Amino acid sequence: MRITFLGAAGTVTGSKTLLEVNGLRILIDAGLFQGLKELRQLNWKKLPFDPAGIDSVILTHAHLDHCGYLPRLVKEGFRCSIHCTPPTIDLADIVMRDSGKIQEEDARKANEQGFGHHRPALPLYTVKDAMAVLPLMKAHGYGQEADLGHGVHFSFFNAGHIMGSAGVRVQYGRRSIVFSGDLGREKPLFLYPRENPEAADYLVCESTYGDRLHSKTSPYRVIKEAIWRAYRKKSVLLIPAFAIERTQEVIYIIHRLRMKNALPPIPVYLDSPMGINATEIMLKYPQWHRLSEAEAKAMVDAVRLVRDPRSSRSLVRRGETAVVMAGSGMIEGGRILDYLERYLSDPDAGILLVGFQAEGTRGRALLEGATELKFHGRFHRVKAHIRHLDSLSAHADQREVLNWLQEMDSPPERIFLNHGERHQADALRVKIESMLGWEVQIPRLGQHFELS
Ligand SMILES: [Zn+2]
Missing domain, CATH: 3.40.50.10890 (Rossmann fold)
Structure with a gap:
């Protein structure tokens, strides 16, 4: 097994993690970088792999920073299945089409008003590109084991973050890796609360609020x-x-x-x-x-x-x-x-x-x-x-992440903290090391790790 962090490393957007298992190339999420210009420009950078060579995408949920790169990926040649939950199909479809519209409008405005650096400005992808993603999407409920081929299986569990959001457990032989996806609160307003993580050899966990606790303001x-x-x-x-x-x-x-x-x-x-x-x-x-x-x-x-x-x-x-x-x-x-x-x-x-x-x-x-x-x-x-109003966050805060980790039946060999700005991930790392004694890694953008 080998894992490469191609987004949401040192930042909270652009989620993209390449997992290579027994010859299979699986992309966990294909999100858009947002926010700072240096980050947004990464959306234009050529991927370090051929999109046509990816065997499947597993999509954790429909937020733009997790699904917003899919139209570009398909435009660049990806043709295989995108696995996600049924609500994620509907939600990601509208998110991607809206994003295509915004990309087109931004390019048009930049051309009309003369701002932007490229002449002519081009959209990253269009509404039509976004619509080409839908036929590739395959629905799976929580807890249903699915076969990806080459002896690799995966299943979704409820992450309690937004409707249809999922964490992912990938299994190959006796080895397993869990991706938290974006992890929800302990008591969401109207969603079912997130499920406890199953034991796994490796864990990739988000750290958006790794350095703080949500306010208790009503x-x-x-x-x-x-x-x-x-x-x-x-x-x-x-x-x-x-x-x-x-x-x-x-x-x-x-x-x-x-x-x-x-x-x-x-x-x-x-x-x-x-x-x-x-x-x-x-x-x-x-x-x-x-x-x-x-x-x-x-x-x-x-x-x-x-x-x-x-x-x-x-x-x-x-x-x-x-x-x-x-x-x-x-x-x-x-x-x-x-x-x-x-x-x-x-x-x-x-x-x-x-x-x-x-x-x-x-x-x-x-x-x-x-x-x-x-x-x-x-x-x-x-x-x-x-x-x-920060008490409505859909992300677990530091205490809620730690509580979730503690529910794991046995500690993973290593935990990777992604989806957090550097100080957020670092604060969570210190807590995990001191409270749980686990080996924590904070991957840099583009960094890869061999997992035995
Ligand atoms: Zn999210």
Whole structure:
């Protein structure tokens, strides 16, 4: 066995791990690098392997930093199966198509407005490229063992991170390796909690929050206060929305608050075609979360859905007192920028960031107190009231990762910490070494290891 870390090493995006077992070449996740420009440029770098020579992809979940490179991989010649859970097929499909659209739009804008370094600017992939991925995707439930050939098997287990998210256990003879994928919380809002890891010889574990504990702030209280503030100021509360999961969690919380008569009369808009689609996918898979059908439907009925761009533009223009959820969650693009163009310099407006904000993103800049943000080709002053809700994270924090590791029946020979910035992985390494006495490795980008 040999493992090569081609993404999410020293950073939280671009998840791509090549596992070579008995002549098989398996890629665990094919995610997009996001955030800092140096990272995004890695998406354009030629892969150190021939995509046509990969035998299969195992996809842990539908987040862009795990599935967003698939269209490029297929465009470059990959033709075999992509294994994932049923909800991941639907969710990844909309995530990849949206990404293709953004890539096309960015290239078009760069060409029109003359920014960007390449002439002409080209998209990394198109919507059409993204659509070519779907026919390759194969569905597997949790706990179903699947044969990859060459004596190699794998199975998924529930990672409790987003709907359909999975950890992976790959087995060859007596040797095994487990990938945590993105690991969820101990008590998710409406997902089934993650499963305990089975014993394995090697473990690859994420470390996004390896250096900290999530705040215990009640998300209900923060969202309630932010909505009341918008109502009192007769302004807007903008929630940059992660279309998958986080949007549904925020809608669920708003729905629950409404049921308790805890909110003022204020309309709530979901201005995100992808967020709307993801919410509908949640309704399609009632057995993959804990909400009853009636509850899921009631929660969707509590928001006004804005699909077409014209209604979106009109909502921005109207300046209504309202709560608006719009993508993207780290303010990297999407309709949220149209709202920020109008509201970022308005001290009465509120912006509630509801998830992890990667280094180099506009969301992170806002969290760190930036006084200006650059978008649409120019700088905008930041005057709006910024608040961060970090207790809704879909990632386990340091204690929750350690608790999960401790549930392993026997310690692995080695644990690799990926999917974390260097200091996050390092902090978790120190804890694992001192508490569990395990051998910990923090791989660098491109580094490979021979596993006996
Ligand atoms: Zn994720």
